[in-house]
Amino acid sequence: MAEARPTEGLQERPAAGLTRVVHQVEAVDFGERTVYEGGRLTVSPAEAAQILSSPALGEVSVSWASPGSPVRIVKVLDAVEPRTKGPGGGGIFPGFVGPAQPQGRGRTHVLRGAAVVAAGYLPRAQEAVIDMSGPAAALSPLGSTHNLVVEFVPGEGAKWEDVDEAVRRGTLALAARLAEAALDAPLDAVEELPTGPSATAGLPRVGVVTNLQTQGTFKDVFVYGRSFAQALPTLLDPGDLDDGAVVSGQFGHPGLKNPTFMHQNHPVVAELRRRHGKDLDFAGVVISPEPVDADNKQLISVHAARVCAAAGFDAALVTKEGGGNADADVALKMDELEALGIVAVGLFAEMAGTDGTGPSVVVPPSRATAMVSTGNYDDQLVLPAVDRALGGTTVNLVDLPATEELRLPTAVVYCSLSPLGWGHLRCEAAV
Amino acid sequence: MKAPMTKIVHYINQFFAGIGGEDAAGSPPVRVEGAIGPGRRLQQLLGDDLHIVATVHCGDDYASGSADAVQEILALVRQDDPDLVIAGPAFTSGRYGLACARVAAAATEHGLTSLAAMHEDNPGVDEGGAATIVRSGVAAREMGSSLETLAAAAAIVAGGEPLTNEQGRLGRPRRQVVRADRPAAARAVDLVLARLGGDLEATEVPLPRFEQVTPAAAVEDLAQTVLALVTEGALVPEGNPDRLESARATRWLRYSLDGIDSLAPDQYGSIHGGFSTVWANEDPHRIVPLDVARELEAEGAIGRLHGEYLVTAGNGTSVANARRFGVEWAADLRRSEVRAAILTST
Amino acid sequence: MSIAERVGAPRIVATRGIPYPTGDPSLGPAAERAWRRKLLERALEAVATPVSAPTIFEVDGGKDAA
Numbered sequence: 001m002a003e004a005r006p007t008e009g010l011q012e013r014p015a016a017g018l019t020r021v022v023h024q025v026e027a028v029d030f031g032e033r034t035v036y037e038g039g040r041l042t043v044s045p046a047e048a049a050q051i052l053s054s055p056a057l058g059e060v061s062v063s064w065a066s067p068g069s070p071v072r073i074v075k076v077l078d079a080v081e082p083r084t085k086g087p088g089g090g091g092i093f094p095g096f097v098g099p100a101q102p103q104g105r106g107r108t109h110v111l112r113g114a115a116v117v118a119a120g121y122l123p124r125a126q127e128a129v130i131d132m133s134g135p136a137a138a139l140s141p142l143g144s145t146h147n148l149v150v151e152f153v154p155g156e157g158a159k160w161e162d163v164d165e166a167v168r169r170g171t172l173a174l175a176a177r178l179a180e181a182a183l184d185a186p187l188d189a190v191e192e193l194p195t196g197p198s199a200t201a202g203l204p205r206v207g208v209v210t211n212l213q214t215q216g217t218f219k220d221v222f223v224y225g226r227s228f229a230q231a232l233p234t235l236l237d238p239g240d241l242d243d244g245a246v247v248s249g250q251f252g253h254p255g256l257k258n259p260t261f262m263h264q265n266h267p268v269v270a271e272l273r274r275r276h277g278k279d280l281d282f283a284g285v286v287i288s289p290e291p292v293d294a295d296n297k298q299l300i301s302v303h304a305a306r307v308c309a310a311a312g313f314d315a316a317l318v319t320k321e322g323g324g325n326a327d328a329d330v331a332l333k334m335d336e337l338e339a340l341g342i343v344a345v346g347l348f349a350e351m352a353g354t355d356g357t358g359p360s361v362v363v364p365p366s367r368a369t370a371m372v373s374t375g376n377y378d379d380q381l382v383l384p385a386v387d388r389a390l391g392g393t394t395v396n397l398v399d400l401p402a403t404e405e406l407r408l409p410t411a412v413v414y415c416s417l418s419p420l421g422w423g424h425l426r427c428e429a430a431v
Numbered sequence: 432m433k434a435p436m437t438k439i440v441h442y443i444n445q446f447f448a449g450i451g452g453e454d455a456a457g458s459p460p461v462r463v464e465g466a467i468g469p470g471r472r473l474q475q476l477l478g479d480d481l482h483i484v485a486t487v488h489c490g491d492d493y494a495s496g497s498a499d500a501v502q503e504i505l506a507l508v509r510q511d512d513p514d515l516v517i518a519g520p521a522f523t524s525g526r527y528g529l530a531c532a533r534v535a536a537a538a539t540e541h542g543l544t545s546l547a548a549m550h551e552d553n554p555g556v557d558e559g560g561a562a563t564i565v566r567s568g569v570a571a572r573e574m575g576s577s578l579e580t581l582a583a584a585a586a587i588v589a590g591g592e593p594l595t596n597e598q599g600r601l602g603r604p605r606r607q608v609v610r611a612d613r614p615a616a617a618r619a620v621d622l623v624l625a626r627l628g629g630d631l632e633a634t635e636v637p638l639p640r641f642e643q644v645t646p647a648a649a650v651e652d653l654a655q656t657v658l659a660l661v662t663e664g665a666l667v668p669e670g671n672p673d674r675l676e677s678a679r680a681t682r683w684l685r686y687s688l689d690g691i692d693s694l695a696p697d698q699y700g701s702i703h704g705g706f707s708t709v710w711a712n713e714d715p716h717r718i719v720p721l722d723v724a725r726e727l728e729a730e731g732a733i734g735r736l737h738g739e740y741l742v743t744a745g746n747g748t749s750v751a752n753a754r755r756f757g758v759e760w761a762a763d764l765r766r767s768e769v770r771a772a773i774l775t776s777t
Numbered sequence: 778m779s780i781a782e783r784v785g786a787p788r789i790v791a792t793r794g795i796p797y798p799t800g801d802p803s804l805g806p807a808a809e810r811a812w813r814r815k816l817l818e819r820a821l822e823a824v825a826t827p828v829s830a831p832t833i834f835e836v837d838g839g840k841d842a843a
Contacts, residue, residue: 124704124707126677126678126704204624204627206620206623206624206627215706215707216707216709217707219707252704252705253747267614267615267616268616268619268620270616271616271617271619271620272620275620279620279624280620280623280624292706292794292795292796293793293794293795294780294791314627315623315626315627317619317620317623323747324705324745324746324747325705325780325795328780343623343626343627345619345622345623345626347615347616347619348636350606350636351747351749351750352605352606353749353750353752354749355560355561355605356561356605356606356607356608357560357561357602357603357604357605357606358603358749358750359603359750360606360636361636361638362750362780362784363780363783363784364638364783365638366783369631369632369634369638370622370623370625370626370631370633370634371622371634371635371636372615372618372619372622372635372636373615373635373636374615375608376606376608377747378679378749379608409679410608411679411747418615420616421614421615421616421617421618421619422614422615422616423614423615424610424611424612424613424614424615425608425609425610425611425615426608426609426610426611426615426618426635427606427607427608427609427635427636428606428607428609428635429593429604429605429606429607429637430561430593430604430605430606430607646787646788646828646829646830647787648827649824649825649826649827649828650824650825651825653821653824653825658821662798664798705795706795706796707796708796709796710796710797710800710802711796711797713802714800714802714809716799716800716813717796717797717798717799717800717802718797718798718799719799720799720813720816720817722810722813723799723810723813723814723817724817726814727814727817727818727821732818732821733821771821771824773817773820773824775798775799776781776786776798777795777796777798
């Protein structure tokens with residue numbers, strides 16, 4: 001290998017931004033080798049099992065769940081979009097697959113239309129359901145992707161914490177490996193992501209504050225591979241979201257959770273990028289923990305608002321993860337932002353009761369007043385019976401076989417009330 | 432082009448149907464063609480586009496006596512496949528108000544647009560479920576103005592618009608789920624731009640107002656007071672024998688503290704789904720402080736500790752259920768002569 | 778403003794963390810029990826004090842020791 005010359009890097013320095021190279025997945029299959037060809041993703045189950053193998057795990061299996069099929073995935077844990085930056089991952093998922101170093105530059109290959117979805121029992125995980133057909137399919141971003149479902153049995157005598165960690169690492173490594181199959185494939189789209197201030201003068205600088213639910217093991221979120229629980233709010237390069245710097249290990253409130261897949265495809269960030277230079281100037285992403293006690297909620301909120309002020313935000317969208325006390329994190333931040341003269345808008349899933357007559361926000365802000373609704377947590381859904389269930393044989397909440405017709409609150413459907421703003425559900429005043 | 436006519440079925444009680452007073456309060460439901468009693472004046476106020484095609488009447492005792500009665504009434508109401516169901520006005524009449532509210536609630540559950548009219552003090556206001564309830568006067572002497580308010584409300588509701596409190600709506604407004612054209616992220620950016628543009632009113636979520644709770648009077652003599660320990664921290668006996676839900680709880684439980692001075696970690700644990708229960712399970716007194724409460728009892732700081740603790744899981748609990756738990760707890764504790772309670776909140 | 782105040786709880790004793798309202802796992806057993814005793818004594822003072830609106834009853838050491 002040639003000796004490194006310091007000037008070489010400067011001359012070939014890539015543009016400051018990130019380019020997404022998109023390969024659309026139209027069909028999926030199992031086969032002897034993992035290949036992506038002509039829109040078809042074929043996965044070798046043996047290779048997948050090898051990537052997932054760990055002393056903390058016993059038997060591991062993978063199955064496809066495709067859009068429109070009569071399949072239900074229960075006990076859903078994390079979901080990850082297959083992405084890579086080069087052979088061996090090229091730095092994708094920093095802190096897990098790649099070294100713990102900032103990414104968000106260069107080229108990232110994306111297998112769009114596919115996901116790796118881990119499903120199975122973990123302590124503290126709340127029952128989470130994805131239907132691949134029927135009315136609930138449209139309520140989840142994972143209801144319209146080809147999902148490679150990872151099921152697992154804990155290794156003999158393994159601690160649950162280690163099982164959790166092994167599933168997380170395996171799922172991310174598998175997602176990187178699947179995308180690697182497309183590295184040399186023809187591309188379907190190239191997406192150049194904007195970077196830096198827009199050329200248009202005088203546009204308002206709008207950013208986003210994204211709260212990450214950080215309440216300890218099985219309810220934690222990782223940034224560059226570290227737990228974010230003890231961190232202070234910080235700016236994060238938006239490209240780092242695309243490259244998987246934020247990884248979810250948070251398995252509470254399925255309708256209100258933000259799996260890794262949603263951080264990779266952060267809907268508010270996507271919208272701010274889309275309107276960058278037209279309606280607004282995308283001012284940045286601030287990520288913030290959601291502490292469990294009131295004093296720290298206050299500290300984190302004031303600090304987050306100051307970070308936004310230092311970054312020159314004129315306005316901020318505030319997103320949450322979880323319900324109940326997570327509302328306080330949004331309300332406090334909105335109030336602190338407005339106190340500093342920064343316009344704040346929250347994204348809120350309402351908890352209005354099954355009949356819609358309950359007060360819908362547990363902890364409303366007292367100064368800020370603008371909120372977008374992402375639906376009613378308690379609204380009842382009927383999920384028709386299906387032929388096959390993955391992830392488990394029963395649905396905890398209702399104690400029924402997983403393939404049966406289920407009456408469940410919207411809150412149980414994975415990402416149905418997405419606090420990152422993916423969904424179309426909304427509440428309005430009824431007649 | 433003429434707008435299609437709105438078909439209305441009107442529900443009233445035996446008195447306003449002219450059947451009789453208390454003597455006829457047990458009369459079963461009956462359907463008659465067209466408007467009768469106060470329905471005649473209501474029809475005049477409604478105009479040509481809203482038409483009362485039938486009236487269903489029932490005795491107040493019969494209607495408010497059982498859930499089956501409401502279903503019987505609803506079956507008669509549905510015979511005409513109405514576009515709108517109107518019940519009342521019931522003024523301050525309790526049984527009539529309950530019947531009107533329940534008929535409207537049941538009709539709404541069956542997908543019918545419904546409107547009940549009564550005075551704000553009528554106990555039926557709390558029974559309307561998802562139906563709209565509009566204000567009426569105190570008594571039949573205010574029939575004229577009450578029917579005017581009701582007719583105006585009927586036109587609004589029949590047009591598919593929500594009734595506002597200014598237009599006479601009673602009770603809590605209802606939030607209904609709809610599918611928006613654009614995702615929440617796009618709407619949120621619109622809302623930011625609107626607010627930046629000076630629109631400080633724009634929001635999709637009106638701010639809730641929590642009910643004002645009147646604080647209980649101070650306890651006068653602690654040394655004579657029965658004190659209870661209650662919690663929403665989901666601390667239950669090992670194995671959760673009564674299967675308390677860890678989230679969205681719909682009920683609460685009671686566990687005896689008789690002869691128990693402390694809560695052993697191998698006998699009690701928290702099944703709360705909203706926080707890490709590691710610390711609660713190491714020492715259950717972190718959720719239910721029985722050890723210190725017994726100490727205070729022995730020292731005479733309180734009269735006596737109540738013989739059981741009450742528990743639920745406060746995690747994603749609907750406000751309606753939480754309110755009900757509170758009311759039930761207060762009543763239960765008062766009956767047991769408890770005069771003070773420490774609620775540990777997670 | 779705390780959540781308890783916002784929702785209108787009349788008498789509030791602020792404790793140190795959601796998972797352990799009447800404890801503090803960072804303390805040793807004896808110190809934790811003493812802390813719990815302080816909380817309950819304060820709670821008893823609270824119920825014996827007339828209030829007209831949500832009122833926080835602070836406990837010595839309750840703010841910074843967490």
